[in-house]
Amino acid sequence: MGTYSQEGRPAFLPHIWQRIIMRFLLCIVAGVGLCVVVGMPVDASTGTGQLPAAGLGLRLLDAPSGAANDPRAQLYIVDHLAPGTVIQRRIEVSNGAASSTPVVLYSAAATVAGGSFLGAPGDTPNDLSTWTSVDPGTSTVPAGGNVTATVTIAVPADAAPGEQYGVVWAEARVGPVNGGGVTQVSRVGIRLYLSVGPGGAPAANFTVDSLTAERTADGRPSVLASVHNNGGRALDMFGTLELSGGPGGLSAGPFPASLGTTVAIGATESVTIVLDKQVPAGPWEAEIILHSGRLERRAQATITFPDAGSSPPAETKTPESGWLYVAVAVLTVLLLGTAAWLQLRYRRRRRITAEYAIRTRPMGDQNPEPGRTHLVEGQTGQRS
Numbered sequence: 001m002g003t004y005s006q007e008g009r010p011a012f013l014p015h016i017w018q019r020i021i022m023r024f025l026l027c028i029v030a031g032v033g034l035c036v037v038v039g040m041p042v043d044a045s046t047g048t049g050q051l052p053a054a055g056l057g058l059r060l061l062d063a064p065s066g067a068a069n070d071p072r073a074q075l076y077i078v079d080h081l082a083p084g085t086v087i088q089r090r091i092e093v094s095n096g097a098a099s100s101t102p103v104v105l106y107s108a109a110a111t112v113a114g115g116s117f118l119g120a121p122g123d124t125p126n127d128l129s130t131w132t133s134v135d136p137g138t139s140t141v142p143a144g145g146n147v148t149a150t151v152t153i154a155v156p157a158d159a160a161p162g163e164q165y166g167v168v169w170a171e172a173r174v175g176p177v178n179g180g181g182v183t184q185v186s187r188v189g190i191r192l193y194l195s196v197g198p199g200g201a202p203a204a205n206f207t208v209d210s211l212t213a214e215r216t217a218d219g220r221p222s223v224l225a226s227v228h229n230n231g232g233r234a235l236d237m238f239g240t241l242e243l244s245g246g247p248g249g250l251s252a253g254p255f256p257a258s259l260g261t262t263v264a265i266g267a268t269e270s271v272t273i274v275l276d277k278q279v280p281a282g283p284w285e286a287e288i289i290l291h292s293g294r295l296e297r298r299a300q301a302t303i304t305f306p307d308a309g310s311s312p313p314a315e316t317k318t319p320e321s322g323w324l325y326v327a328v329a330v331l332t333v334l335l336l337g338t339a340a341w342l343q344l345r346y347r348r349r350r351r352i353t354a355e356y357a358i359r360t361r362p363m364g365d366q367n368p369e370p371g372r373t374h375l376v377e378g379q380t381g382q383r384s
Contacts, residue, residue, distance in 0.1 A: 010315060055097035056141075058170045058188040061148070062092050072236055076150065077168070080201030082155040084216040091134075091190060092172045095141035101172045102140050105149050107132035110164035110165040111192065112234050116368040117262040119167040119189055126165040128194055131155055153194065161197035163233060163265065168192065175181040193234060202232025206263065208299035210313035211286055212270075213306065220277045222303040224270040225288050226313065229263040237261045239290035241273040246284045252276070257290065281305045287319060 020224035060075060067073035077089050095101045109126035110119050120126075139147045151168050172306050195201055212224040229235050240254035258272045271290060282304040289298050299316035 016243070020056070030259050033271065034332075036116065054174050055095055056101065056103075056170065056186060056188055057094040058168075058190055059092050059094075061089075061092055063315075063363045067293075070293045071291075076193060076236075078193045078293075079153075080195040080197070081153070081155050082198055083155055083159045086154045088153075089151045090148055091142050091168065091170075092146050093139065094146040095143060098143055100142045102138070103147075104138050104171045104173075105134040105153075106137065106171070106336075107134060107166055107192070110167045112262050112264040115261050115267075117165070117191060117234075117236070119169070123169075126162040126166065127159070128153075128192060130352050131159075132166060132168065132192065133138055134168060135202060137313060153192075153354065155194075155196055159196050163193065163195045163202075166192035166235070177236070195233060203233065204227075204233040204295050205231030206235055206292065206295070208288060208290060208297055208316050209268070210315055211288065211299070211301040211303055212313045213282075213303040213311040214312075215306060215308050216274065216318075218277075221275045221279050221281075223275070223286060223288070223303065225257075225270060225273070225299070227261075227263055227271055227290065228268040228333055229265055232265060234265060235263040235292035235295075237263060237271050237290055237292055239288060240273070241275075241286060242284075243275075243279070243284040243286055243290045246282055250280065252279050252284075256257055257288075263292075281304070281307075288316075298318065333359050 001354070002279045059079065063070075063073045067078070068077070069118060072078055079087060081087065091105075093103055093105070095103075106123055107129040108120050108122070109119060109124045109129050112118070123129075133152065135150050135152070136147075138271050139149070141147050161327065167189040169187045169189045171185060173185050207228050207230060208225050209228055210226045211227070214222045215222060223241055223242075227235070227237060236324050237257065238259055239257045241257070242251070242253035244251045244257075246252065255273050255275050258274065261269055261271045263269045273288070284303055286303045287298065289296065298319050301314035301316045303314050304311060
């Protein structure tokens with residue numbers, strides 16, 4: 001039987017590898033299609049301690065450069081620091097009263113419990129407060145004016161990892177300090193959320209597990225969202241609730257969530273949304289959007305407001321995102337197009353390879369018959 005040389009043959013991708021690549025792409029397309037079928041999840045400021053006295057205000061002037069779009073970092077001192085790090089933040093004390101006011105600036109302890117951020121009484125210390133200093137510590141704020149102070153946080157090199165809480169207070173005292181008179185003490189504060197540890201900050205995360213429809217004591221409908229903090233930072237919740245698909249196709253909202261709910265790490269707390277009294281009982285399709293800083297979660301549930309008291313909690317589901325389907329559709333088209341292109345390229349190269357083989361094969365190898373030696377120019381042969 002004749003042979004032919006492979007020298008000069010085009011160097012093509014081995015057929016087996018082309019088949020593997022095409023099967024891999026088709027598996028990805030199938031997986032994306034399955035995800036479309038089953039559905040994929042998408043991912044306020046309150047004071048601390050006592051209410052501020054009329055005319056006395058306190059605000060943060062600085063925020064970390066990487067937190068420009070984080071509303072929480074614009075209100076509070078929120079940061080993650082490695083042991084041995086020192087940071088500074090400027091604050092401003094303002095006085096809207098008709099006379100100048102002496103003010104004392106200091107730091108103290110705080111805790112997160114029961115859905116609230118709680119400033120400790122007086123100047124109760126904790127680790128964070130001992131790392132924190134304010135300069136100047138005392139100042140007289142002129143009527144209608146303001147003063148600027150610098151908050152310095154120096155984390156010790158041997159500080160234990162974890163998140164700690166504190167408050168920087170601006171305290172004004174009116175009345176005699178000593179003697180039999182009564183001294184009125186008023187203060188406003190800026191919260192401190194400080195995470196300590198190496199590397200990046202712990203990830204914040206939470207879920208909205210259920211929505212509970214209720215009636216307040218005065219008959220107003222309200223919704224309690226059960227929020228579970230399964231991340232590594234405390235959360236300050238704010239957001240809105242919208243109702244759709246109500247009686248007669250009614251929609252209502254958005255209704256703002258009541259501010260002031262802080263969820264400790266690992267805790268579950270309720271975020272309350274109070275609605276207008278005119279909102280019908282339902283049933284409604286409720287969608288809640290909750291935020292803590294830049295973190296956002298959405299949840300949906302079907303609820304009906306009772307005549308009084310509370311309805312059973314309605315388990316939530318994650319709403320499907322329209323952008324998700326657009327992205328999946330575009331990805332699917334791209335993958336199918338790539339698979340089709342590889343298939344056409346594979347067939348074309350097979351055809352070229354076959355044609356090349358025919359052109360380079362010796363004449364005596366053309367359509368051999370079993371049991372016969374074929375004659376080639378310049379040769380003789382006999383039947384076997």
